[in-house]
Structures are given as C-alpha cells and as structure tokens.
Amino acid sequence: MPFLEDQLGVSAPESLRLSWLRPQDQPLADFAESSGLTVGRHGWSGSPLSIHELTHLVTGGMPVRFFTEGAAVAMEVLGDGRGPRYFSEEAFAYGSVDPRSTMTAIRSQEVQFATAAVFVTYLLVQHGPERFGEFYRRLGGPATMSWIAAQFRDAYGLELEEEIETFLQGVPECGDDSFPLLVAECTGPTIPWQSEGFWRFEGSMDCEDPEVVGGIEPGYAWPSSRAVTVEVPEGGTYFLYINETSDAWLRVGPCFGCPWEDEGIFLDDEVHGKAVQLAAGKHYVRIGSHSDLSPDVTVRLEKW
Numbered sequence: 001m002p003f004l005e006d007q008l009g010v011s012a013p014e015s016l017r018l019s020w021l022r023p024q025d026q027p028l029a030d031f032a033e034s035s036g037l038t039v040g041r042h043g044w045s046g047s048p049l050s051i052h053e054l055t056h057l058v059t060g061g062m063p064v065r066f067f068t069e070g071a072a073v074a075m076e077v078l079g080d081g082r083g084p085r086y087f088s089e090e091a092f093a094y095g096s097v098d099p100r101s102t103m104t105a106i107r108s109q110e111v112q113f114a115t116a117a118v119f120v121t122y123l124l125v126q127h128g129p130e131r132f133g134e135f136y137r138r139l140g141g142p143a144t145m146s147w148i149a150a151q152f153r154d155a156y157g158l159e160l161e162e163e164i165e166t167f168l169q170g171v172p173e174c175g176d177d178s179f180p181l182l183v184a185e186c187t188g189p190t191i192p193w194q195s196e197g198f199w200r201f202e203g204s205m206d207c208e209d210p211e212v213v214g215g216i217e218p219g220y221a222w223p224s225s226r227a228v229t230v231e232v233p234e235g236g237t238y239f240l241y242i243n244e245t246s247d248a249w250l251r252v253g254p255c256f257g258c259p260w261e262d263e264g265i266f267l268d269d270e271v272h273g274k275a276v277q278l279a280a281g282k283h284y285v286r287i288g289s290h291s292d293l294s295p296d297v298t299v300r301l302e303k304w
C-alpha cells in the first residue's frame with residue numbers, strides 16, 4: 001500500500017477491504033466481465049492477488065475512468081508477465097493509441113486500458129507522482145475534454161493537448177529527473193551477498209509460506225510468486241542460475257532507471273542458467289510457480 005501511494009502520489013484511505021471471490025460468488029453483474037471490481041472502499045477480485053483492484057482502493061475511483069483504469073493497469077505491469085510499458089513504433093504507426101479517443105469515457109468498459117496505462121505511465125515518468133496525484137484528485141468533475149484539460153493545466157502547468165501530441169511522437173528518452181516508475185516486486189526484502197561476487201537466495205514456493213502469493217480453489221491452482229531484491233554492487237556480466245526444477249521460473253529486472261527500457265531477464269523450464277548483463281543498483285528477483293506445487297528454489301548470482 002505505501003508503495004502504491006509513493007508511485008502515484010496519493011494517500012490511501014485508512015480502512016480498505018479486498019475480497020477474493022469465486023466467479024459464482026460474485027455480487028454484481030459487472031464483475032463477471034472484468035474479473036474484478038472496486039466500489040468505494042471494497043474491492044472484489046477473481047484472483048488471489050489483484051494489484052489492479054488494490055490500486056483502485058488506494059487511489060479511489062474517479063468519474064474520469066480513463067485515469068482510474070490507467071493508474072491501475074500501469075501498476076500491474078508484471079501481473080500477466082511481459083506487458084509493455086510503452087507502445088511499439090508499429091502501434092504508433094497504426095495510429096490507434098491516441099488517448100483522446102477514450103479519455104472522456106464514463107464507463108470503465110469503454111476505456112482503452114492499454115492506452116490509458118501507457119499514458120499514465122508516461123505522465124508519471126515525465127513529471128513524477130506528486131503532480132499526478134494533484135491532477136488525479138481533481139478528476140471528480142465531468143468527464144469532458146475541457147474539464148480534464150483545465151485540471152491538467154492547474155496541476156501540471158501544461159496544456160493537455162500539447163502533452164498528448166508529445167506523447168504521440170513515440171517513446172521519449174528518460175532524463176536525469178525522470179521518475180523511475182517501479183514494479184511492486186521492488187518492495188521485496190533485500191537479500192545480502194554471501195561473499196564477494198556470490199549471491200544466493202533459497203526459499204520455498206509453498207503457498208503456506210507468508211512470502212508466497214497465490215491461491216488454490218477447487219479444480220484450479222493459481223500461479224504463485226514471491227519476490228526478493230538484490231543490490232548489484234557493480235555493473236558487469238553475472239551468471240544467473242535457478243536450480244533444476246521444472247516447477248519454477250524467474251524474472252529479474254532493475255528497480256531504477258528508465259521504465260520503458262526494462263524488458264526483464266527470464267529463466268524458465270528450458271533455461272536454468274545464463275550470463276546476463278546487470279547495471280549497478282537494486283534489482284528485483286521474481287520467482288514464479290504454481291500454487292499446488294511447493295518446490296524449494298535456489299537462485300544464484302555470480303560475478304562472471
């Protein structure tokens with residue numbers, strides 16, 4: 001929760017409730033379509049962990065749904081694996097990524113989620129979370145372009161139309177003052193190095209372990225995950241290794257720098273070790289498995 005507040009420049013209400021419900025237990029018709037819904041301070045999710053609904057609880061929902069959904073999708077970037085944080089050059093060429101096309105939607109279902117997420121990410125990286133939070137708080141008025149543009153001008157001191165035109169020119173370079181929008185995995189505990197040039201993490205993927213997020217329901221086991229972090233002391237080549245179990249996989253990425261340059265480093269069933277280039281600084285290590293399995297996992301990082 002504090003992580004999401006920091007990323008988005010908002011303060012969460014004191015008391016929130018998030019329920020994991022099976023589809024047949026869902027209370028509202030809208031829920032089935034989206035597998036999640038947040039109304040006021042109560043969120044429902046069809047999966048054991050929903051960063052998306054958690055983000056809705058932290059930010060509160062606004063009548064301008066574009067920014068409510070954009071913030072939620074921007075925060076769940078690792079949720080389904082390898083989603084982009086910016087559109088490809090091809091997507092821009094096809095011209096289907098103009099935020100204005102659904103910015104005034106008053107129903108979430110009408111919002112282009114991917115466009116909203118990339119535009120919110122763009123605003124956060126370019127101008128930081130405080131201004132976004134300032135802007136977001138003002139979105140309680142009518143979902144019209146003139147209202148939204150006026151709030152944007154007040155919060156950012158910029159013209160929304162001009163900012164959208166800049167956004168549409170394609171992936172910008174990060175500057176020194178760009179905000180390094182992080183993934184939630186960066187909040188994982190930092191595991192110290194065992195000795196110079198040798199780092200190791202051993203842990204269980206048992207769903208009973210308090211660090212493991214996942215869940216089992218009748219007939220289905222959800223993917224589970226846990227995350228730790230490592231401070232890489234100096235940039236260079238490292239050998240990344242996961243023990244030979246086919247029941248776990250790995251993603252590693254930086255907790256700093258330019259968010260749209262992080263493509264992640266993956267180890268999965270076929271590849272248990274490989275040489276990787278890492279820059280100095282904190283990295284997340286996200287270990288995935290299935291919730292009905294409980295392999296013991298060893299991850300190693302060795303200076304090449």
Ligand SMILES: [Zn+2]
Pocket residue numbers: 052056068069072108
């Ligand atoms: Zn949503």
